[in-house]
Amino acid sequence: MKCRKCGGTAVLELRRHNAAFCADDFQEFFRNQVREAIRRHRMFTIDEPVLVAVSGGKDSLALWDVLIDEGYRTTGLYLDLGIFDYSVESRGKCEAFAAARGVPLMIKRVEEEVGAPVPVIKQVTRRPPCSGCGLSKRYLMNRAALEAGMPVVATGHNLDDEAATLFGSVMHWQMDSLPRQSPALASTHPKLVRRVKPLYRLSERETAAFAFLRRIDYIVDECPFAKGATSIAHKEILNRMEDASPGAKHNFLFGFLEKARPAFERAEAVVLNECVRCGQVTTGTLCAFCKLADQVKRSV
Numbered sequence: 244m245k246c247r248k249c250g251g252t253a254v255l256e257l258r259r260h261n262a263a264f265c266a267d268d269f270q271e272f273f274r275n276q277v278r279e280a281i282r283r284h285r286m287f288t289i290d291e292p293v294l295v296a297v298s299g300g301k302d303s304l305a306l307w308d309v310l311i312d313e314g315y316r317t318t319g320l321y322l323d324l325g326i327f328d329y330s331v332e333s334r335g336k337c338e339a340f341a342a343a344r345g346v347p348l349m350i351k352r353v354e355e356e357v358g359a360p361v362p363v364i365k366q367v368t369r370r371p372p373c374s375g376c377g378l379s380k381r382y383l384m385n386r387a388a389l390e391a392g393m394p395v396v397a398t399g400h401n402l403d404d405e406a407a408t409l410f411g412s413v414m415h416w417q418m419d420s421l422p423r424q425s426p427a428l429a430s431t432h433p434k435l436v437r438r439v440k441p442l443y444r445l446s447e448r449e450t451a452a453f454a455f456l457r458r459i460d461y462i463v464d465e466c467p468f469a470k471g472a473t474s475i476a477h478k479e480i481l482n483r484m485e486d487a488s489p490g491a492k493h494n495f496l497f498g499f500l501e502k503a504r505p506a507f508e509r510a511e512a513v514v515l516n517e518c519v520r521c522g523q524v525t526t527g528t529l530c531a532f533c534k535l536a537d538q539v540k541r542s543v
């Protein structure tokens with residue numbers, strides 16, 4: 244196998260692109276895909292500070308690595324979910340990464356913000372742990388960015404994540420989620436920062452290869468609550484389709500973004516209010532995060 248760029252020995256074959264690359268040219272390919280995502284969706288400019296939400300996994304640390312090298316002014320945000328050893332280890336990976344590159348890292352503890360860590364929230368709400376966890380993550384990311392005066396939060400969602408989310412939304416025809424599925428969400432209220440996903444053009448296998456070649460030390464284990472999640476089942480189905488027909492995942496997601504998404508955009512704008520308790524944005528009077536915190540407080 245020869246590198247498409249230099250003709251040297253290739254280390255990675257990308258069937259979806261009908262190409263193979265050597266280690267150096269693969270890294271350049273990877274960075275080009277991130278640059279293209281940022282450019283195409285006008286995610287942020289070189290003058291804007293960017294809050295990078297890092298979980299300690301390969302995707303978000305690979306993203307942070309690229310943005311630092313590209314010269315962006317970044318700050319990391321790690322949300323400590325209090326999920327036993329998993330959180331201790333993933334926090335350690337983020338701290339070591341930030342220290343080695345001399346970049347700032349903010350840490351927020353869900354236990355402090357909500358009143359209990361994710362495993363207790365799971366018991367209190369009797370809902371899948373990911374629902375209270377995802378709600379808290381989205382809320383805290385936005386609030387942390389606002390408080391720090393940063394206009395945009397970047398997450399490490401990759402092509403596989405985005406295709407699996409789309410697959411799940413389509414399976415249930417979730418009409419609220421479909422228009423929100425996008426690599427870049429604009430700010431629709433002064434208290435909502437922009438949310439962007441600069442890795443949406445890159446597969447999980449590609450981010451793993453990039454993290455390996457860049458010698459990024461990341462947490463390999465998944466969150467212990469992720470086992471059996473439907474998103475994992477959807478990823479497996481999409482991977483089987485990808486094996487049979489390289490490019491299937493890409494075509495599914497990009498076809499939706501380019502051709503179908505506009506059809507799902509809501510005609511009427513959603514009315515956004517400020518939560519009477521915390522002042523963050525909600526469609527009601529008390530936001531979902533404050534309701535969750537109340538429920539936790541009553542039970543612990």
Ligand code: AMP
Binds near residue numbers: 296302320321
């Ligand atoms: P996940 O939902 O776990 O697949 O994570 C998707 C993205 O959300 C990651 O790539 C990160 O950018 C962000 N993220 C997930 N967990 C955390 C966390 N504990 N702290 C900060 N950001 C996170």
Ligand code: FES
Binds near residue numbers: 324361372373376468
């Ligand atoms: Fe949120 Fe696992 S429950 S990361």
Ligand code: ZN
Binds near residue numbers: 518519521522523529
């Ligand atoms: Zn609130």
